[in-house]
Amino acid sequence: MSNSNVTATDKKLLDLLAADANLTHGQLAAMLGVAEAEVSERIAALEAQGIIKGYQAVIDWEAIDANKATALIQLQVTPEPEQGFDKLAHRIMQFEEVEGVYLMSGGYDLTVIIQGKSMRDIALFVARRLSTLEGVRGTGTHFILSRYKDRNVIYHDEVQKETRSNVFYD
């Protein structure tokens, strides 16, 4: 998909925001070599076009509550004649436990990402709420046991030590 309204500078702006949404418009302007007003204007435009969907903190919930669990659910679905997978996907995304819903290529149809208070909580949700939905032919539940890297953030790592050396030590 390409959007002809997105310039090369927009692309750089989006890359910077994707890595760190906390950068001020002043900092972004300096980094891109444009006026601060232009940054504000471009961000507003990208938001209005629905290209920037939102700004969220990346939070390690499991650090607060070790029982918290996240699972990836594979759903096999019988598509509906007119609406394909859309109707069921829309139904599923209404559940507040559901963090993400994706239509997939390959061996199954929908991936659903679920956050729950515990593994049991999630397993019950799948059994009672998802597998009972009309059109769902089968489910597979995969719990995330450890996050190494999520949304480009490295987890459970000591403060990244500088591994480069200072030459000309003497």
Added chain:
Amino acid sequence: MINYDQFLNQELANVKPSGIRRFFDIASEIDDVISLSIGEPDFSTPWHIREAGIDSLEKGKTWYSPNRGFADLREEISRWFNRKYGVTYAPDTDILVSVGGSEAIDLALRSLLNPGDEVLIPVPSFVCYTPLTEVAKGVAVQVETKAENNFRLTVADIEAHITPRTKILVLPFPNNPTGAVMRHEHLEEIATVIQKHNLFVISDELYSELTYGSEPHVTIASIPGMKERSIVINGFSKAFAMTGWRLGIAVGPKEVIAQMTKLHQYGIMSAPSIAQYAAIEALKNGDKDIEYMRDQYDIRRRLLVNTFNELGLTCFEPEGAFYVFPDIRSTGLDSETFCEKLLYAKHVAIVPGNAFGDCGEGFVRVAYANSLANIKEALKRIKEFLVEIKQA
């Protein structure tokens, strides 16, 4: 007890230590130091280049290369200089592959100097030129570049230091630590003086691929009449993030390259073969990597220059390398005190400007070869530091 002084080479023994050791010792004892002091890319070597090195290992190609470097690599180097900088060097005679740019600088100085010959060395600059000149029994004549000239070398700077013994001019641009570059017109100006006084040039262009202005890098060798009186040093460390591979390039007149090759052959034999295989891949298919890394450096450079100027630490816009060189005199502190206090108080490591020559006093070198997140945090801490020293 043996008195070792009687055995030691006196020129080498007289070389002063760099003086920044104390400083790095402090830094290594503090846990959460953000180091903007390191002069090498934070990127790892691009994967396809590493893979070419790995492939040579897997195939067991672990032997010496020819003294000058593999013919394939010299051909690629020749193409590269032609394509990038518009100068032509013959792969068989005009090119030597060295162990890093530093070895090439050493070889060039030792191949050219006779005792007492004078070498003009613009400062602030990379720390190796003066010691290597002195060990080669040359006389290092430091030529101070000035902040008001954006640390460029001018005709007047050169002429003020010319004597009948002046033989060599070192050209360290794009410059570490100032980030200054010599554009085409600046090189043309000094070329006339170089020719008038019959000087020979050692041009250290290691940072040639990291320039940020509208013009790409210009080599002194592309100025009419200069190719025949210049050894141009380049390498893979900065352009391709290959510091640890230790691979440099020297190109120039075959008469001088032949002498350098003789020295290299007896002292080193040949540059590492694994690194040379990787370098062939880098020159063939590395343009996109350079472009990506340069873009990232450029973004960080702009943020640093802008923020330092906002904080009242005047910072001219560096057009090359990955350093900014802000003026800290408004704080009333000297360079070393500033850096030491900043390190203790805020755990940010930068390098005092005087480490690169006395005229760097009043400035500090801040390397932006570090992640944006670290640079942002370091700038926050420097801002707090400036407020605190103002209150103190």
